[in-house]
Amino acid sequence: MGAKYRIAVFASGNGSNFQNLLDATRSGELDAEIVLLVCDKPQAFVVERARQAGVECYLFDPKAYARREDYEAEIAAELDKRQIDLVVLAGYMRLITSVLVEPYAGRMINIHPSLLPAFPGKNAIGQAWDYGVKMTGVTVHLVDGGMDTGAVVAQAAVEITADDTLESLEAKIHAAEGRLYPQVVSWFAKNRVRVEGRKVTILSE
Secondary structure (H helix, E strand, C coil): CCCCEEEEEEECCCCHHHHHHHHHHHHCCCCEEEEEEEECCCCCHHHHHHHHHCCEEEECCHHHCCCHHHHHHHHHHHHHHCCCCEEEECCCCCCCCHHHHCCCCCCEEEEECCCCCCCCCCCHHHHHHHHCCCEEEEEEEECCCCCCCCCEEEEEEEECCCCCCHHHHHHHHHHHHHHHHHHHHHHHHCCCEEEECCEEEECCC
16 A cells, blocks of 8 residues: 555635545545645635644745745745645635746646636636526646646536526536546546646546
């Protein structure tokens, strides 16, 4: 039995996806360990979730640094010290530079609440709602430093019906995130993900 697969989660807010991943590790659905939460907003509720779960937190204030690269260098040192296998962005609201992207190329993922490349950036659910699409969803993609531009690892479609409101659509999207993200992280933990340029293949077990 090898060492447990080691994950760092980056989050800025409520932490619902952090909680979904934590629950999946506890249930055995995800054979991995969340060893670190990285958060740029020390008052965010995700910090309380992590502390209750006994997950170590690395908290920082971006305003205390002259450049994004400066705090990312500190984060990179923390990740290296803990031998992190996968960086999982879960509502982390900052673009990431090459300081982190390069050492974790192919090992850093993000979840976005649309079917990329449609509706990148902020308020993706609202963008889809306002546009009037009949189908939206959730995308897990590799992080390449752009705004939701990395290669797609997995997607889950969510239908927008005549009965939906923006609030009900948000609930359906969040439910889809809760199902998809732990599954994708488990593929990485089982070494089932192969990346060739923009083509990502999931190997069978």
